[in-house]
Amino acid sequence: MKIATFNINGIKARIDALPAWLREAAPDVALLQEIKTVDEGFPRGLFEDMGYNVETHGQKGFNGVAILSKLPLEDVTRGLPGDDDDEQARWIEATVVGTRAIRICGLYLPNGNPVPGPKFDYKLAWMERLAQRAQALLDAEETALMAGDYNVIPQAEDARNPDAWRDDALFRPESRAAFRRVLNLGFTEAFRARTRGPGHYSFWDYQAGAWEKNNGIRIDHFLLTPQCADLLLDCQIDSAVRGGDKPSDHVPVWLELDA
């Protein structure tokens, strides 16, 4: 089973590029972030015609996540547990029913800039709730993964110019520590389970010719429970997508599971 995560930076703006990538990459499941629309504004028919089941958790103007799946989706839930007052659409999960059931969580973790400030506080609080949900998945011994735009650069090698990110919420020690706390509960970071070393990025800013200079960062991640990690066959970044027509500032990251 091929599962991808892709921050599309607006479904309206990616109305051609997203279907083109889906046709080429043919993932069984695609977790989308920053759909930037309410549920009613998502062009679900376009993807249903391509053979995908569509589940969205949208919001006006910003944020918003979705799951596209060629396999049936069951037990869909929306919103990260732990704060009933949180109105931001950043979390969706569902069970993909193939040869076995896999619990799939799609997430768009808060950016957190500027630091310090309420947005950074919200990011760290959100990551604490993420840790709670992550622990619950482990406790249930679920074959599960959590994937999406984590807005965290895990290590210096995950940035072309780490010094430029020192004071940024994506690379602050607090953000990296919170990410490690989740990892250290017992998750496998799929990309790093397969590939070592610098030079692997999933985001290049639109500004200042970042793509042309390969001034990127790796912030889109897959975290797998042990039961899911047992099934991992491959994990890759589709960097070439960044050089396509009307690209998102992120590119797809995908993995293949023996399931």
Add this chain to the structure above:
DNA sequence: ATGTCGAATAGGATTCGA
């Protein structure tokens, strides 16, 4: 010197978020 993009509001340029 953010060498930018996307969405909302408003009906074009500005603001916010990233």
